Amino acid sequence: MVHFSVSTLELLGGSSFHRLLWRQKYSKSRISLSRTMRKLGSSAEETPYKKYGLFSTPYGDYFRFVRKVLMTELLSPRQIERSRAVREEELIRFLHSLVECAEKKELVDVGAELMKLTSNALSRLVVSARCSDKGDEAEGIRELVKETFEVGSRMILGDVFGPLGKLVSLLYTKQNRNLHLKFDAFLERMLKDHEDQNKKIQHEDLTDMLLKLHKDDKADVEMTRSHLKALMVDLFIGGFGTTSETILWTIAELINHPNAFNKLRQEIKSVVGSSRLVEESDVAGLPYLQAVVKEGLRLYPPLPVTTRSARQDCKIQGFDIPKASMMSINLYAIMRDPESWLNPNEFWPERFLVSTKLEEEAVGENLNLLTFGAGRRACPGAKLALTILYRTVAAMVQCFDWKVGGDGEAKVNMESEKGSFLHMAHPLICLPVVHFNPFASSI
Numbered sequence: 001m002v003h004f005s006v007s008t009l010e011l012l013g014g015s016s017f018h019r020l021l022w023r024q025k026y027s028k029s030r031i032s033l034s035r036t037m038r039k040l041g042s043s044a045e046e047t048p049y050k051k052y053g054l055f056s057t058p059y060g061d062y063f064r065f066v067r068k069v070l071m072t073e074l075l076s077p078r079q080i081e082r083s084r085a086v087r088e089e090e091l092i093r094f095l096h097s098l099v100e101c102a103e104k105k106e107l108v109d110v111g112a113e114l115m116k117l118t119s120n121a122l123s124r125l126v127v128s129a130r131c132s133d134k135g136d137e138a139e140g141i142r143e144l145v146k147e148t149f150e151v152g153s154r155m156i157l158g159d160v161f162g163p164l165g166k167l168v169s170l171l172y173t174k175q176n177r178n179l180h181l182k183f184d185a186f187l188e189r190m191l192k193d194h195e196d197q198n199k200k201i202q203h204e205d206l207t208d209m210l211l212k213l214h215k216d217d218k219a220d221v222e223m224t225r226s227h228l229k230a231l232m233v234d235l236f237i238g239g240f241g242t243t244s245e246t247i248l249w250t251i252a253e254l255i256n257h258p259n260a261f262n263k264l265r266q267e268i269k270s271v272v273g274s275s276r277l278v279e280e281s282d283v284a285g286l287p288y289l290q291a292v293v294k295e296g297l298r299l300y301p302p303l304p305v306t307t308r309s310a311r312q313d314c315k316i317q318g319f320d321i322p323k324a325s326m327m328s329i330n331l332y333a334i335m336r337d338p339e340s341w342l343n344p345n346e347f348w349p350e351r352f353l354v355s356t357k358l359e360e361e362a363v364g365e366n367l368n369l370l371t372f373g374a375g376r377r378a379c380p381g382a383k384l385a386l387t388i389l390y391r392t393v394a395a396m397v398q399c400f401d402w403k404v405g406g407d408g409e410a411k412v413n414m415e416s417e418k419g420s421f422l423h424m425a426h427p428l429i430c431l432p433v434v435h436f437n438p439f440a441s442s443i
């Protein structure tokens with residue numbers, strides 16, 4: 001453990017720290033932790049939404065209400081099922097464009113294509129508009145999310161490094177405010193489109209659902225327009241880059257491990273056959289696919305660090321933690337801790353095919369796999385993200401071989417960028433070679 005400042009602690013690794021997060025969910029732990037991103041929270045005061053966003057809202061009535069709305073409505077299994085057709089269309093577009101590149105022998109920036117896929121799928125879910133091509137209604141949102149990540153990254157560093165961080169944060173306050181104003185203009189346009197009865201939105205999307213809450217006099221908490229916008233921002237920020245980045249790292253590891261790649265392809269072939277594209281409903285019968293995706297999530301958590309603050313004085317792992325101390329929890333280190341994982345830095349999906357005692361204890365949830373966080377502040381988008389992750393990885397392996405470097409035999413450089421988010425340092429540029437063309441008769 002490293003003590004950075006009076007109010008900020010960093011828990012490096014902490015092999016048993018994950019138990020604390022889980023205990024909050026499964027028992028009435030006397031230790032009460034809340035998540036606050038103090039710098040983001042304080043700069044959020046200057047934004048149009050103050051602190052209504054879930055990321056910066058402290059534990060309390062509003063948090064519980066919004067969390068319930070997300071888990072039981074907006075991101076519920078029923079809603080995920082209802083949006084299956086949107087994901088299907090976007091995956092087909094993605095595969096079409098890859099098949100075209102393969103036929104023209106054009107190199108592909110895999111990360112950029114994945115970002116288009118996941119951001120379009122999510123943007124359509126939230127506002128029924130695509131965002132990646134010129135002329136798309138939600139064009140511009142991806143740039144806003146990217147900028148927010150860049151600014152947020154510096155703000156979070158600000159939290160960890162105490163006074164020096166305060167200086168860093170100050171430098172970016174103006175940029176942060178401008179960013180939120182740009183976001184506001186976009187969200188206002190989307191809300192107006194949804195309220196305009198003449199603009200026909202085909203299916204009920206998450207913005208329609210939020211607007212219903214806004215108009216509901218009997219809702220437990222009054223949802224103002226600012227509350228709605230804050231939640232829309234959370235959905236965009238939470239979902240855009242995280243999902244695509246995880247697929248990218250997983251595919252890169254598969255390219256570097258041809259045995260695992262071929263084993264997965266073989267599993268898909270034995271379950272799906274050779275005449276149709278893998279579907280979301282196939283995933284339950286593909287245990288190796290599930291293990292591969294979990295291994296990608298373990299090694300490359302896109303948000304490697306999360307934060308909590310102590311709601312009262314407490315003791316953690318023998319250390320006295322004063323009330324209001326900010327703690328950063330290093331999910332990355334926990335998931336590579338040699339005390340919990342055999343050969344922790346190795347890509348070895350088979351580890352997830354062996355059930356461990358810890359898994360049994362957690363009733364099917366792997367205690368050590370913390371990519372989506374844990375406890376009452378765990379990621380509410382995990383189920384949606386996993387649905388996209390499984391299907392996309394499966395389709396990329398079923399349909400293409402991925403050639404890297406001039407001779408097509410090079411290994412992917414797995415170096416990561418320095419910063420608060422786990423990005424690949426070098427773009428993954430590949431030549432896709434068609435193995436199975438799902439559009440063979442329609443192209």
Ligand code: HEM
Nearest residue numbers: 054055234238239242243306372373374377378379381385
């Ligand atoms: C691979 C994809 C994703 C990863 C790895 C991921 C990871 C995380 C992590 C680590 C947290 C913090 C958890 C904690 O502190 O315990 C979080 C929170 C959150 N995520 Fe995700 N996420 C992903 C996808 C999504 C998606 C698709 C959405 C929504 C569409 C989403 C929305 C959120 C929100 C709103 C929170 C804040 C929850 C709270 O404070 O209570 N995430 N996510």
